Amino acid sequence: METAKLDDFDRAILRELQRDGRAPVAEIAERVGLSPSPVARRLRMLEASGVIAGYTAQVDEGALGRGFSVFVSVKLDRQVDEALAKFEAAVAAFPEVVDCWLMTGARDYLLRIATAGLPEFEAFLVGRLTRAPGVASIESSIPLRRVKGGAAGLSCR
């Protein structure tokens, strides 16, 4: 897969699809100023090249019993490859972990945990996350409210 060069039409199509991932080709075509055929062809190109990784419904986290988020930074007891791989495998298997980044600096990982509420978060923290392989210490930060985000670049204009 090669990183294809995108022209203004491609970027316009991507913007429309970020705004509405189920938008019909005909509607996208009208908004970007093209007929449906080239839009469909560009779409297949964007999907095949990996620029569009997929499509997803933005489901309200509260409706799925995951309306309460906590940011957790994790430090491992060792930072060798195998230790990272084991911890990451554990994280991948926890549905409560909705986001996870390997960091530079004092903390090794930054995670966002989504559960139904504080009691459920506590149960996950002490029952599962602290027992994940290699975990040395954990710090939790509780957000009050999401100001922006959810879909990458959704509110960009």
Add this chain to the structure above:
Amino acid sequence: METAKLDDFDRAILRELQRDGRAPVAEIAERVGLSPSPVARRLRMLEASGVIAGYTAQVDEGALGRGFSVFVSVKLDRQVDEALAKFEAAVAAFPEVVDCWLMTGARDYLLRIATAGLPEFEAFLVGRLTRAPGVASIESSIPLRRVKGGAAGLSCR
């Protein structure tokens, strides 16, 4: 809008749509064990009640020139309503800010900034973010790699 109660079929439909937001109704119907008609009706209900906030294409951040992320925590000089509102309005207008949370604790906001690279991040930081209304101090943390996430709950099983 009332928080509707969801049954197992609704949750199955939501799971399918998180996995593939453009999945045809007929395909969803087959996977959840229903005929297309009730799936279409439930879908409209889920959209109308806000359980499905929308649909979006998962666009590769690198392809849009935003492949480099930095986490930034921000402290304001005051925490009264008007100060928060002004800062949040500024944040909403910055396309580089892809995620923003109002936090409890020592720092007021946690942001994820996405730019093309470190020089572009520096330009955004000193030229725009530090000049946003009310900003007192900023701390940056640079991630090495995203381990999990992107679409809420995508890797949940």
Add this chain to the structure above:
DNA sequence: GCTGAAACTCATACGGC
């Protein structure tokens, strides 16, 4: 509330420019 069929909209392929 689900099923199945009919009407309609939308997506894909092809010929022409």
Add this chain to the structure above:
DNA sequence: GCCGTATGAGTTTCAGC
């Protein structure tokens, strides 16, 4: 590489259970 048309797939509506 785009436009316009034709064909087939997918969506939506409605009668019946």
